[in-house]
Amino acid sequence: MSIFPVFDTAASALRTNRIWMDAISDNLANVNTVKPYNQPAFQARFVAAQELPTNPSDPIGVGGGVTVASIKYGDATGIERYEPGNPLANAKGYIRSPDVDVAQNMTDLIIAQRAYQLNLAVVDRASQSYQQAIQINGK
Amino acid sequence: MAVSPIGAMMSAATAAPVTGTQQIGAAGIPTDTGQAGAASGSDFGNVVTNALQGMQDSQDSANSLAVQAATGDLTDVHNYTIAATEASLRTEMTVAVRDRAVAAFNQIMAMQV
Numbered sequence: 001m002s003i004f005p006v007f008d009t010a011a012s013a014l015r016t017n018r019i020w021m022d023a024i025s026d027n028l029a030n031v032n033t034v035k036p037y038n039q040p041a042f043q044a045r046f047v048a049a050q051e052l053p054t055n056p057s058d059p060i061g062v063g064g065g066v067t068v069a070s071i072k073y074g075d076a077t078g079i080e081r082y083e084p085g086n087p088l089a090n091a092k093g094y095i096r097s098p099d100v101d102v103a104q105n106m107t108d109l110i111i112a113q114r115a116y117q118l119n120l121a122v123v124d125r126a127s128q129s130y131q132q133a134i135q136i137n138g139k
Numbered sequence: 140m141a142v143s144p145i146g147a148m149m150s151a152a153t154a155a156p157v158t159g160t161q162q163i164g165a166a167g168i169p170t171d172t173g174q175a176g177a178a179s180g181s182d183f184g185n186v187v188t189n190a191l192q193g194m195q196d197s198q199d200s201a202n203s204l205a206v207q208a209a210t211g212d213l214t215d216v217h218n219y220t221i222a223a224t225e226a227s228l229r230t231e232m233t234v235a236v237r238d239r240a241v242a243a244f245n246q247i248m249a250m251q252v
């Protein structure tokens with residue numbers, strides 16, 4: 001256990017939210033990635049978060065933060081779209097475009113960004129608190 | 140902590156540095172502080188050595204992350220800033236401990252006998 005445990009906890013949350021933002025960025029980057037009808041469409045990325053277990057050396061039982069348990073993948077069927085002019089279209093004129101909800105991803109991006117900022121604020125407050133503790137009765 | 144004035148000088152000379160080292164030990168720096176009576180001076184030396192070692196370690200990790208940031212190998216920006224904050228706090232704490240120890244020593248040395 002670190003001497004400043006709040007930093008480790010906040011860093012785990014910052015990392016998790018950064019990965020979430022990476023996943024959203026990947027989803028938005030591939031929003032127009034079309035595939036031939038006989039291939040799986042781009043699958044949206046979802047981050048499954050998980051709490052970290054309590055540190056055994058911690059007598060109080062506060063947990064160790066959060067981590068990414070796994071990356072889940074969305075529907076590979078995608079959206080079958082009729083686009084006969086597309087060079088990837090099959091004989092009937094269909095292609096697969098990804099089932100990525102842009103509005104949902106933008107909302108998630110705001111949540112992820114706010115959560116990231118929230119944990120930066122935690123680091124800031126913890127740093128101030130530790131500093132004030134060091135300066136107790138100091139000159 | 141209320142101390143009766145008569146026994147204060149002796150108890151302050153022996154007990155005060157030991158409570159100090161015990162508090163530092165509780166804050167996470169490993170110490171091999173023995174019982175309260177065994178304040179021989181090597182305990183405080185160990186505490187200072189361990190604190191300096193911890194400070195050095197945190198500054199080393201902040202430095203290696205700074206190199207990673209410069210070379211573009213840094214995956215998480217916040218890792219560097221947090222490590223730098225931690226190194227700075229540890230340095231501040233070590234300096235604070237040193238200042239208190241020196242102040243206590245000076246007070247003892249300035250004591251009228």
